[in-house]
Amino acid sequence: MTVEALASSVAQRVRALAPARSDYTDLPRSWRHDLLAGVTVAVVALPLALGFGVASGLGAAAGLVTAIVAGAVAAIFGGSHLQVSGPTGAMAVVLLPVVARHGTEAVPVVAIMAGGIVVLAGVLGIGRLVAYIPWPVVEGFTCGIGVVIALQQVPLALDTPRADGENAGLVALSTIGAVDWPQAVAPLGLVALVVAVMIVLPRLRKGLPASLIAVVAATLVAEVAHLDVDRIGALPSGLPGPHLPVVDLATTSALFSSALAVAALAALESLLSARVADGMADDIGRTRPNRELFGQGLANVASGLFGGLPATGAIARTAVNVRSGGRTRVASLMHALVLAAIVYLAAPLVGRIPLSVLAGVLLVTAARMVDVPTMRAICRSSRSGALVFCVTLAVTVVFDLVMAVEVGVAAAAVLALRAVARSSGLHREPFDDESEDHLTADTEHALLHEHIAVYRIDGALFFADVRRFLDEIALVSDVRVVVLRLGNVRVLDASGANALVEIITDMRRRGIVVLLKGLRPEHRRLAEGVGVISALSDDQHVFDDLQDALAHARSHVRRAQVTTRMG
Known part of the structure; x- marks a missing residue:
């Protein structure tokens, strides 16, 4: 300009x-x-x-x-x-x-x-x-x-x-x-x-x-x-x-x-x-x-x-x-x-x-x-609200007003992030194979479920919760395909996207294919910029429909089984 x-x-x-x-x-x-x-x-x-x-x-x-x-x-x-x-x-x-x-x-x-x-x-x-x-x-x-x-x-x-x-x-x-x-x-x-x-x-x-x-x-x-x-x-x-x-x-x-x-x-x-x-x-x-x-x-x-x-x-x-x-x-x-x-x-x-x-x-x-009814209402609302109120009041009296607002806002932000992190989670989901050419043999159907794991991520995947998420997903083993459902991820930041890159890279090193389902449009640009898509073994491993992802997972498991028998 x-x-x-x-x-x-x-x-x-x-x-x-x-x-x-x-x-x-x-x-x-x-x-x-x-x-x-x-x-x-x-x-x-x-x-x-x-x-x-x-x-x-x-x-x-x-x-x-x-x-x-x-x-x-x-x-x-x-x-x-x-x-x-x-x-x-x-x-x-x-x-x-x-x-x-x-x-x-x-x-x-x-x-x-x-x-x-x-x-x-x-x-x-x-x-x-x-x-x-x-x-x-x-x-x-x-x-x-x-x-x-x-x-x-x-x-x-x-x-x-x-x-x-x-x-x-x-x-x-x-x-x-x-x-x-x-x-x-x-x-x-x-x-x-x-x-x-x-x-x-x-x-x-x-x-x-x-x-x-x-x-x-x-x-x-x-x-x-x-x-x-x-x-x-x-x-x-x-x-x-x-x-x-x-x-x-x-x-x-x-x-x-x-x-x-x-x-x-x-x-x-x-x-x-x-x-x-x-x-x-x-x-x-x-x-x-x-x-x-x-x-x-x-x-x-x-x-x-x-x-x-x-x-x-x-x-x-x-x-x-x-x-x-x-x-x-x-x-x-x-x-x-x-x-x-x-x-x-x-x-x-x-x-x-x-x-x-x-x-x-x-x-x-x-x-x-000094509004006593308001103080009582805040203290009864939640522990985090009461803590932020008391911290702001104390810093105002002991130090100064501007510092009080800075500390109060920082404390409220930390507690809010903590609450968001606690509301987020990683859940393994049961799934049904509804594709038209699904396996009919009970033993083969059991093998399908044994070698495919579907995980749903809820809430936020961001810097305040990345470590816990990485620790939980690192426990995944004895499967050949992991489908990560991202449709319920409301917040994704650079740290969260980088955590996905680390997960995908680690699983590929262990021989596990990662498929992504439901990556939101507003998160796609960030995911591409950080390298989530390029970390996948194939850029076609991103799906909008769960059944399409499961069909791809099933075909991969079949190929892997054939390769194993031929070897």
């Missing part, structure tokens, strides 16, 4: 990912619902944006900037009509080690780099791969994120400086060991108040923004009681201007692995969130996964240019959007505009919110991510 043709192909793909008028087809009918849903989501998103900004190490202002800028860009360019994007707990978990190693100034650089990677993934069409992530991996990943977010809130909930370290569990233990307990009573009381309001209020009346009401109530208590607790502090009264961070080659190289991890998480979480939204609203157009990656990548680049965090599609906010009646991307855009208005009009009031109050909001959010 020439450079011009490649450029034209890329340009065509990018045009296919661009916004279109069809994105707003339903707007005339749903604009009222979209505006109301956008306001509702903004109310829910405000404390989460502040909390995740603080949890990431960059501060509440960075969280707000991310929710506004990334939320607006993703709403316009993303592939989902319902997705709401912004800072998330999973991204905060990934960013803490980046801040610890490289400082806060590295985060916008990572956001821009990761955004570029995600844009490239969308252009290359990688979005469809999320469908291959198993359910236990997704749930283990989500549950592990909830545990890590809860552990990260320990320093904020206790108003104690965060201990050094990257692992959330070890940091929480070190922080608890250094806490001034009399000083921690007030922030713990605010945490308890927030948790109580967020749990009790929805039971009394659904539809109320429990998290926002809890933040307002706890902040008023702190103000009236003049509690000595840490606050968010001064916030800018407007959005910062865009600027390109100054970086050199050494810095870019050092941050590349972090950017790759952030990009993987941004793509994964966004596509999973969009998939959840599609399931909640069956009457809305399905998410276009590659366009979703393209939009999320642009959102991350924009967020980094404005000094914000990397962003992803947020499951909690997206679910609120769907339940509130949002039907077009105008709802997501409205959420960003409302948050921008709050920054311009209420920054001093927001700055008075205690940090421990945000910790309380995130603790409840984290607890809701």
Whole structure:
């Protein structure tokens, strides 16, 4: 392909990912619902944006900037009509080690780099791969994120400086060991108040923004009681201007692995969130996964240019959007505009919110991510599902999120291959000779059955099961013809085809003729390429009908008997 043709192909793909008028087809009918849903989501998103900004190490202002800028860009360019994007707990978990190693100034650089990677993934069409992530991996990943977010809130909930370290569990233990307990009573009381309001209020009346009401109530208590607790502090009264961070080659190289991890998480979480939204609203157009990656990548680049965090599609906010009646991307855009208005009009009031109050909001959010009924269902489903879930959860908590998905998918793949291998088998079959000129003498008929063996291979003949198959077939002896029935072989890979070559070669060396019956058309090219057909003593030893194969086997046995008698 020439450079011009490649450029034209890329340009065509990018045009296919661009916004279109069809994105707003339903707007005339749903604009009222979209505006109301956008306001509702903004109310829910405000404390989460502040909390995740603080949890990431960059501060509440960075969280707000991310929710506004990334939320607006993703709403316009993303592939989902319902997705709401912004800072998330999973991204905060990934960013803490980046801040610890490289400082806060590295985060916008990572956001821009990761955004570029995600844009490239969308252009290359990688979005469809999320469908291959198993359910236990997704749930283990989500549950592990909830545990890590809860552990990260320990320093904020206790108003104690965060201990050094990257692992959330070890940091929480070190922080608890250094806490001034009399000083921690007030922030713990605010945490308890927030948790109580967020749990009790929805039971009394659904539809109320429990998290926002809890933040307002706890902040008023702190103000009236003049509690000595840490606050968010001064916030800018407007959005910062865009600027390109100054970086050199050494810095870019050092941050590349972090950017790759952030990009993987941004793509994964966004596509999973969009998939959840599609399931909640069956009457809305399905998410276009590659366009979703393209939009999320642009959102991350924009967020980094404005000094914000990397962003992803947020499951909690997206679910609120769907339940509130949002039907077009105008709802997501409205959420960003409302948050921008709050920054311009209420920054001093927001700055008075205690940090421990945000910790309380995130603790409840984290607890809701640990879905006990789903965990129980997975653990009851099968041992392999339970193992994959537990492994993914443990790796998420102990190591990091991207590694957790990699290990979880690898474990699920190994267990699936093991299950496929176990369901496969080699079976010797009895057979009836139904040909028109079949032998009539009982002794000759017995000789026929004695010198011909028919084996049926079921399931898969592939790399995970080749050794067992070779060991079983090597035991075949005292026959002159073996008919291998391949019609039930659903999966055949290069290793399986090579195993057939080894079997045929070994049997020919022992004087046994191998006939193949029922080789599927989709496997024929592979078999020919690896050398299965050429390994046969005659390229006509491949049959579609069992009786034709048996007739050929019988004639071979007869010739062999005649040769033996003449010798």
